[in-house]
Amino acid sequence: MSTRYRRGLWAVCLSLCGLGGAAAQQKAHVHGVVTLDVAVDGPTLSVQLEAPADSLLGFEHRPRTAAQKQAAAQLQQRLREAAPWLRPNAEAACQLREGTVESALFDEGAPGKAEEDGHADVDAGYRFECRQPQALATLELGLFEAFPRMQRIEVQMAGPKGQAKATLRRPDKTLRLPAR
Numbered sequence: 627m628s629t630r631y632r633r634g635l636w637a638v639c640l641s642l643c644g645l646g647g648a649a650a651q652q653k654a655h656v657h658g659v660v661t662l663d664v665a666v667d668g669p670t671l672s673v674q675l676e677a678p679a680d681s682l683l684g685f686e687h688r689p690r691t692a693a694q695k696q697a698a699a700q701l702q703q704r705l706r707e708a709a710p711w712l713r714p715n716a717e718a719a720c721q722l723r724e725g726t727v728e729s730a731l732f733d734e735g736a737p738g739k740a741e742e743d744g745h746a747d748v749d750a751g752y753r754f755e756c757r758q759p760q761a762l763a764t765l766e767l768g769l770f771e772a773f774p775r776m777q778r779i780e781v782q783m784a785g786p787k788g789q790a791k792a793t794l795r796r797p798d799k800t801l802r803l804p805a806r
């Protein structure tokens with residue numbers, strides 16, 4: 627096989643197989659589309675967010691410039707706090723007990739996988755404890771306001787009444803949890 631031909635194949639694969647390659651290593655992501663897993667178990671409300679870094683930051687490589695580093699640090703801080711973009715209805719009396727944010731982009735050490743396959747996610751997880759979990763009815767999401775590049779939120783919910791799915795599109799804000 628000539629070098630030129632091989633290079634040609636490689637170029638085709640870079641453009642066509644890019645998503646497939648990323649999918650084999652992690653779930654494929656589509657820029658602008660965010661997934662949210664919401665689970666209610668007793669008094670505990672858990673929310674997992676998975677977003678393409680592009681939809682939150684506008685880039686998916688590790689921060690290089692001072693401005694990018696600052697944007698990444700601000701994003702971590704912002705996501706860890708959950709409020710004001712993730713608010714259970716007040717009647718449920720939920721309090722955020724734990725918020726975590728992870729991304730290959732935030733790792734300083736080894737070369738980022740993010741840079742190898744060209745895509746990177748940001749994962750955030752939240753645990754709320756609710757004093758009136760039976761009153762949980764909605765989650766107010768401020769994600770579209772906070773992140774202009776976000777277009778759609780695919781939601782999976784699991785709770786005492788089984789599972790449900792929902793799709794929120796800009797500018798929807800209110801996620802209705804399955805009725806109990």
Ligand SMILES: [Zn+2]
Binds near residue numbers: 686745746
């Ligand atoms: Zn991407």
